Amino acid sequence: MKMNEKKKITIEDLPGIGAASAEKLREAGYDNLMAIATASPGEIVEIAGLGDSAAKKAIQGARNKLDMGFESGEDLLKRREQVIKITTGSKNFDQLVGGGFETGCISECFSQWGGGKTQIAHLLSVHAQLPKDQGGAEGMAVYIDTEGTFRPERIKQLAEGKGIDANEVLKNIKVARAFNSDHQMLLAEKVNDLITKDNLPIKVVIVDSLTAHFRSEFIGRGTLSERQQKLNKHMHTLMKLATTHNICVYVTNQVMSKPDVFFGDPTEAIGGNVVGHNSAFRIYLRKGKKGSRVAKLIDAPNLPDGEVCFMVTEKGLVDVE
Numbered sequence: 445m446k447m448n449e450k451k452k453i454t455i456e457d458l459p460g461i462g463a464a465s466a467e468k469l470r471e472a473g474y475d476n477l478m479a480i481a482t483a484s485p486g487e488i489v490e491i492a493g494l495g496d497s498a499a500k501k502a503i504q505g506a507r508n509k510l511d512m513g514f515e516s517g518e519d520l521l522k523r524r525e526q527v528i529k530i531t532t533g534s535k536n537f538d539q540l541v542g543g544g545f546e547t548g549c550i551s552e553c554f555s556q557w558g559g560g561k562t563q564i565a566h567l568l569s570v571h572a573q574l575p576k577d578q579g580g581a582e583g584m585a586v587y588i589d590t591e592g593t594f595r596p597e598r599i600k601q602l603a604e605g606k607g608i609d610a611n612e613v614l615k616n617i618k619v620a621r622a623f624n625s626d627h628q629m630l631l632a633e634k635v636n637d638l639i640t641k642d643n644l645p646i647k648v649v650i651v652d653s654l655t656a657h658f659r660s661e662f663i664g665r666g667t668l669s670e671r672q673q674k675l676n677k678h679m680h681t682l683m684k685l686a687t688t689h690n691i692c693v694y695v696t697n698q699v700m701s702k703p704d705v706f707f708g709d710p711t712e713a714i715g716g717n718v719v720g721h722n723s724a725f726r727i728y729l730r731k732g733k734k735g736s737r738v739a740k741l742i743d744a745p746n747l748p749d750g751e752v753c754f755m756v757t758e759k760g761l762v763d764v765e
Contacts, residue, residue, distance in 0.1 A: 455480060458505040460498035468492050473636040481506035482684065530571050530648065530692055531579025532564060534761035536752040540741050541725055544579060547647065547692045549724035550682055552654070553739075554697035554713040559729035560737040561696040562593045563756045565650045568694055569617050570602045572648040581692070583647025584616040586638065588631050590656045594619055605759030618644075625657040625674060632681045639689055647691060649682065654695040655714040672718050679722040695723070736764050 455477065456466045472491045474480055480488065480503060488499035529544030538544045545551050545568060553561040569587055574580025587594050596614055603610040618638065622628035632651070638644045655675070662671035686693045698714045711728070713719065720726065726743040732753055740751040753764040 453477065453509055455506075457509075458502045460494060460502050461492070465492040465494060473640050475640055477506045477510050478688065481510055481512060482688070526690055528576065528581045528647070528690070528692070529579070530568060530581050531574075532567060532761050533571065533579075533759075534752070534754045534763050536763045537739055537754055537761060538579075540739060540747075540750055540752050541727070542744070542747050545692050545694060546725070547581065547686070547690045549686050550679070550693045550695060550722055551725040551727070552695050552697055552713070552719065552723035553727045553729055554699050555729035556699055556711065556731075558731060560739075560754075560756055561729055562652055563598075563761075565593075565652045565694060565696060566595070566598050567602060567760055568648050568650060568692070570599060570606065570608075570613055572692070573608075573613055573616050574606070581647035583645040584618065585648040585650065586635050586646055587617055587619045588622055588628060588649070588651045589619060590622045590628055590651070590653055592621065593652055594621075601758050602760055618646075622657065625661055625678075628657055629674070629678045629681065632678060632685070635685055636689075646689065649685060649691055649693045651682070651693075651695045654678075654697050654719065656698060659698065659714055672716065675715055676718045676722075679718060683722055695719075732764075 455461055455469060455475070456463065458480065461469070469475065469480070469488075469492050474483060474491065483503060485496055485499040485503060488494060488502060489496055492499070494502065528547045529542070530547070531538055531544045541551070553564060555561050565587070569585040571579060572581045572583055572585045574582070576582055599614055599617065600610040603613040620631050622631055628651070632649075635646065635649055639646050658671050658675050662668065682693045682695070685691055697719065699711045700714060711730075713726070720743070723743075724745055725741070728740045728742050730738050730740070732738045736753050736755050738751055738753050741747060741749055755762045755764055
């Protein structure tokens, strides 16, 4: 009986949340206890028009009802069974990242131009729609395009290479062009509406590229702090999407060259620790010999560093020994 009662708890049962406040919260995508429990007081104040104290009580109420405490490593291992790994089409690349790009976290690929990061973004948009037994996630993709790099013609090529209906594949990719950093952040927040309001089975969210607008709008050391704060908020929105809805978030990133590095590769990803700490998987792509590309795993929570070589073809990625 207690289990049934727990399932019937709604956001109207939270302290300080009336019918009008609940409606505003639902319209903004905060339609369950978990969404409110993981929100900040500022978000609830802005959306529901509550006072700061009332917002804090509502959040605490949601956390109490969800019993958000510690859990065992065994429980976490069982939850990890829900993680889906989306194939790149390359056996070596998949092995490098532990079987494919994971849902439930952020994966970052950074490189100089022509490194292949946008090619992987297009591949994931297609492969996310494949059956799970073929390395897919049986879902849809969202592509936030900040540099005008999305090409439906390329999607058509990749779909035909897989022997699937290109028009259906294109219908299952929601594309939006972001024209500045604020627009980019808003689009990321709107993905939650696609899932909760439109009931779309989104399984991949792509941001290509993550830092282009932030880099062009915040120039000079005097604006660095503001840029990093906004970028951090954006990354947390993406992380919340990944963990709440078991989504693979794939971001591409630009690079810079460090002039103080005299030995080794001076290439470094933009965004510093803010991007690095929020990305579970970090992959450095670079051009190889005879048109090939090299993928180097820089950081992962459970995998050793390594690198593989591949080629980009009309049908996708091909391993190079």
